Amino acid sequence: MVRMTVLASGSRGNSTIVSSATTRILVDAGLSCRELIKRMRAAGEQPVALDAILITHEHQDHVQGMAVTARKLGIPVYLTEPTHRAWVRWMTPQKRITYAEWIEQRKASLQRSPDSVQENKQGSGNSEQELERCDPIAAGPARCSADITAEPDAEEKAAVEEAIAETAASPERDPTSLPSVEYFRSGNGFRIGDIAVTPFTIPHDAADPVGFVFEADGVRIAIATDLGYMPSNVSVQLRRCDVLMLESNHDVDMLRDGPYPWSVKQRVMSRVGHLSNDAAAEFLAKGYDGGAAYVVLAHLSENNNLPELARISAERALRDRMSLLANHLMLAEQDRALEAIVL
Numbered sequence: 001m002v003r004m005t006v007l008a009s010g011s012r013g014n015s016t017i018v019s020s021a022t023t024r025i026l027v028d029a030g031l032s033c034r035e036l037i038k039r040m041r042a043a044g045e046q047p048v049a050l051d052a053i054l055i056t057h058e059h060q061d062h063v064q065g066m067a068v069t070a071r072k073l074g075i076p077v078y079l080t081e082p083t084h085r086a087w088v089r090w091m092t093p094q095k096r097i098t099y100a101e102w103i104e105q106r107k108a109s110l111q112r113s114p115d116s117v118q119e120n121k122q123g124s125g126n127s128e129q130e131l132e133r134c135d136p137i138a139a140g141p142a143r144c145s146a147d148i149t150a151e152p153d154a155e156e157k158a159a160v161e162e163a164i165a166e167t168a169a170s171p172e173r174d175p176t177s178l179p180s181v182e183y184f185r186s187g188n189g190f191r192i193g194d195i196a197v198t199p200f201t202i203p204h205d206a207a208d209p210v211g212f213v214f215e216a217d218g219v220r221i222a223i224a225t226d227l228g229y230m231p232s233n234v235s236v237q238l239r240r241c242d243v244l245m246l247e248s249n250h251d252v253d254m255l256r257d258g259p260y261p262w263s264v265k266q267r268v269m270s271r272v273g274h275l276s277n278d279a280a281a282e283f284l285a286k287g288y289d290g291g292a293a294y295v296v297l298a299h300l301s302e303n304n305n306l307p308e309l310a311r312i313s314a315e316r317a318l319r320d321r322m323s324l325l326a327n328h329l330m331l332a333e334q335d336r337a338l339e340a341i342v343l
């Protein structure tokens with residue numbers, strides 16, 4: 001039996017569990033550890049049964065609960081070396097700063113996030129170094145380009161607070177320490193337990209972003225979100241899938257007419273941004289083989305999309321292919337886990 005449970009999907013956090021009879025993998029940890037555990041329990045998944053965390057790329061909506069979750073559960077993190085380096089850079093200020101500079105940074109983050117700063121004050125250690133090291137917001141988090149807001153969202157604050165509280169409890173620990181790190185390379189398959197994993201490169205504005213194909217017990221699951229367009233190398237990977245999780249990020253007109261500055265609109269629409277409803281539909285109509293039992297639309301923008309627009313666009317593309325056996329269409333949600341897909 002192979003199972004996929006989408007715990008969250010969208011620019012405020014992404015996380016999915018792929019499991020076989022003996023192995024359970026958390027794909028991205030984009031929610032705080034506390035929220036991940038809450039959603040796993042609500043979805044009938046056992047947090048302590050997780051074997052590994054697998055990361056697509058270092059943007060905050062994919063990693064913000066990674067370190068705390070890995071440390072709490074004592075499980076390895078699989079990612080590419082450039083992704084790991086980029087995350088460590090994000091967690092660690094490039095240069096040693098003076099106390100005065102640190103105060104300036106705190107003021108800046110106070111304007112962004114009054115709650116988390118208050119939490120920081122209580123929780124942070126004594127030395128300057130500790131203070132600067134446990135302040136990911138001041139270090140400048142790398143965000144996915146969709147749904148950019150000036151304010152950190154609730155999940156971002158929760159994750160930062162959690163990390164700071166954990167650091168305060170054991171200030172000697174390096175916030176970037178992980179129980180174990182396993183590097184993989186895009187294009188080189190590997191195994192975690194009885195699940196075969198094939199990472200493939202996706203076009204996105206991160207250090208070394210990947211999508212994944214999972215195979216176990218003859219079942220094939222593909223996850224492809226955070227991609228600016230559908231290149232042929234990705235399209236090839238999405239063939240013969242039983243479950244296809246595909247980005248349907250934005251409606252082009254809503255994005256174009258929406259409130260974002262032009263530079264952000266350009267970034268989202270670029271070849272390294274996010275897949276629009278139209279681009280997802282074009283792939284489903286022309287590039288996809290029609291064989292998946294389930295198609296899950298994912299990473300929907302809350303500002304530049306509506307679930308119904310994404311659904312209608314995909315349904316239209318799949319119109320002639322929907323059957324009793326194939327292409328059950330589901331929409332991944334930001335604020336709650338989807339019911340598990342069992343194959």
Ligand SMILES: [Zn+2]
Nearest residue numbers: 059144145226
């Ligand atoms: Zn991203």
Ligand SMILES: [Zn+2]
Nearest residue numbers: 059061144226
């Ligand atoms: Zn993302």
